[in-house]
Amino acid sequence: MTLTPLRSNLFQDCKELYQFLLKFKQTSLPKKQTKILSISQEIPAVDPLAVLQAIGLPGQLHFYFEKPGQGEAIAAIDSVTSLKLESPDRFYQSQQFIQSCLANTTSIGAINLPFSGPHFFCSFTFYNNNLEPDSPFPSATIFLPRWQIAFRKNISVVVANIAINSEVNLQDLSDSLWRTFHSIKMAGVERFNSANLLNIAIDGRNKFIKQNVTDVTHFKLSVIKALSSIESKKIDKIVLAHAFDVISPIPFQLIPSLNHLRIRHPDCYIFSTSNGKGQNFIGASPERLISIHNHKLVTDALAGSAARGKTTEEDAEFANQLLTSEKERREHRVVIDFITQRLSQLGLHPEILSQPKLLQLLNIQHLWTPIHAQLPADVNPLEIVAQLHPTPAVAGAPTEIAQEEIRHYETFNRSLYAAPLGWIDSRGDSEFIVGIRSALIDGCRARLYAGAGIVAGSDPEKELAEIQLKLQALLKALV
Numbered sequence: 001m002t003l004t005p006l007r008s009n010l011f012q013d014c015k016e017l018y019q020f021l022l023k024f025k026q027t028s029l030p031k032k033q034t035k036i037l038s039i040s041q042e043i044p045a046v047d048p049l050a051v052l053q054a055i056g057l058p059g060q061l062h063f064y065f066e067k068p069g070q071g072e073a074i075a076a077i078d079s080v081t082s083l084k085l086e087s088p089d090r091f092y093q094s095q096q097f098i099q100s101c102l103a104n105t106t107s108i109g110a111i112n113l114p115f116s117g118p119h120f121f122c123s124f125t126f127y128n129n130n131l132e133p134d135s136p137f138p139s140a141t142i143f144l145p146r147w148q149i150a151f152r153k154n155i156s157v158v159v160a161n162i163a164i165n166s167e168v169n170l171q172d173l174s175d176s177l178w179r180t181f182h183s184i185k186m187a188g189v190e191r192f193n194s195a196n197l198l199n200i201a202i203d204g205r206n207k208f209i210k211q212n213v214t215d216v217t218h219f220k221l222s223v224i225k226a227l228s229s230i231e232s233k234k235i236d237k238i239v240l241a242h243a244f245d246v247i248s249p250i251p252f253q254l255i256p257s258l259n260h261l262r263i264r265h266p267d268c269y270i271f272s273t274s275n276g277k278g279q280n281f282i283g284a285s286p287e288r289l290i291s292i293h294n295h296k297l298v299t300d301a302l303a304g305s306a307a308r309g310k311t312t313e314e315d316a317e318f319a320n321q322l323l324t325s326e327k328e329r330r331e332h333r334v335v336i337d338f339i340t341q342r343l344s345q346l347g348l349h350p351e352i353l354s355q356p357k358l359l360q361l362l363n364i365q366h367l368w369t370p371i372h373a374q375l376p377a378d379v380n381p382l383e384i385v386a387q388l389h390p391t392p393a394v395a396g397a398p399t400e401i402a403q404e405e406i407r408h409y410e411t412f413n414r415s416l417y418a419a420p421l422g423w424i425d426s427r428g429d430s431e432f433i434v435g436i437r438s439a440l441i442d443g444c445r446a447r448l449y450a451g452a453g454i455v456a457g458s459d460p461e462k463e464l465a466e467i468q469l470k471l472q473a474l475l476k477a478l479v
């Protein structure tokens with residue numbers, strides 16, 4: 001990738017942008033080839049969710065990712081190039097695709113700011129292979145957005161990625177870029193206050209109709225059968241999910257639902273990704289799969305749960321019970337052991353705390369162990385994703401047998417539920433989360449997913465209650 005830092009305010013007007021594109025076309029474009037030009041520009045603070053609302057269209061790919069508690073958000077809108085895969089070596093092929101795109105990209109502008117430069121947005125399904133012909137998402141989707149808008153530490157950066165070849169009409173291109181750039185800046189100014197987004201929410205919640213995708217009795221029977229597999233030592237742990245459909249009299253509204261999620265769940269990762277056919281996968285997940293900044297990797301072991309108490313005393317009591325429960329600690333340990341073993345296989349030296357911490361969310365709390373490792377420069381983020389997915393926090397142990405059993409017990413397609421979603425940039429920085437506590441939104445129907453880890457000593461009723469707690473937190477945010 002070629003990098004050219006330029007002055008902070010790149011172009012004074014559309015004419016100057018046109019002149020720049022013309023020069024680029026004349027000097028940098030080999031005959032009959034398409035090159036990608038990535039322009040980064042700092043702008044006054046905007047809310048990326050408001051921008052998604054202002055310029056995103058249902059027929060386009062998008063990716064939205066926010067950490068409300070850390071004041072960080074990024075929206076990727078429409079695609080300039082993309083890859084959709086149905087292949088068992090999807091992580092490797094995705095890596096190749098990103099590398100070949102970067103080799104063909106010239107980056108200009110404010111390239112040293114947080115979230116500047118080209119970022120590739122990725123979603124993978126839980127399973128390597130999609131058995132269902134009508135699966136809403138392919139087993140891998142990777143795209144370089146046409147527009148990327150980020151907010152961090154009171155700074156916003158817009159990245160426009162543009163495909164340029166000999167056929168492109170530069171006048172039309174620069175006009176449309178200039179118009180959209182202006183809309184992005186205006187969307188930010190008009191709607192930065194999230195209360196505005198809330199105002200457009202229509203509260204149709206009371207009119208929702210809930211339909212179990214599978215009977216709750218089916219779930220409890222699956223837990224009982226899984227417990228006998230555990231007793232016979234076939235598996236140590238399995239994570240079983242439950243799903244229900246919610247039907248609304250009016251179509252679900254993406255932006256207000258995301259806005260509710262970010263207000264209600266500031267300590268989760270709020271996400272949304274679209275398949276470009278009108279279906280969106282959204283959620284509020286507490287689970288980070290990887291975060292890589294400057295070759296420093298952090299991943300989470302997150303497993304073992306308890307409800308939040310209604311009073312401070314009750315909350316402290318539940319927290320203490322969780323931290324001291326032999327069964328919850330065992331369920332958690334399986335995840336730590338798996339992650340440290342998989343990272344060691346990559347030649348890394350994972351560092352962990354001796355005791356788990358507590359991650360306390362709105363209505364649930366978890367045992368949480370962040371795991372750190374230094375990365376050599378030649379390890380690609382997708383190699384780590386491939387190595388870690390699926391952890392026993394969402395599948396079980398041993399992985400392959402647990403995955404087979406899950407397919408046998410669950411009657412619905414997991415699709416993107418419990419699977420990696422995230423981005424990779426040109427510096428090798430990356431963030432992926434695990435798409436749990438999530439919903440597939442399709443017009444007036446939303447399918448909600450959540451699961452629970454089953455180990456020896458699990459009680460089917462309690463596991464179902466835990467899942468219902470997780471699903472309620474999601475349902476309350478949907479509008």
Ligand SMILES: C=C(O[C@H]1C=CC=C(C(=O)O)[C@@H]1O)C(=O)O
Nearest residue numbers: 303304305393436450451452453
């Ligand atoms: C699989 C899910 O949660 C995982 C993450 C944290 C705690 C879990 C648990 O205690 O069972 C699960 O392993 C889900 O919410 O769908």
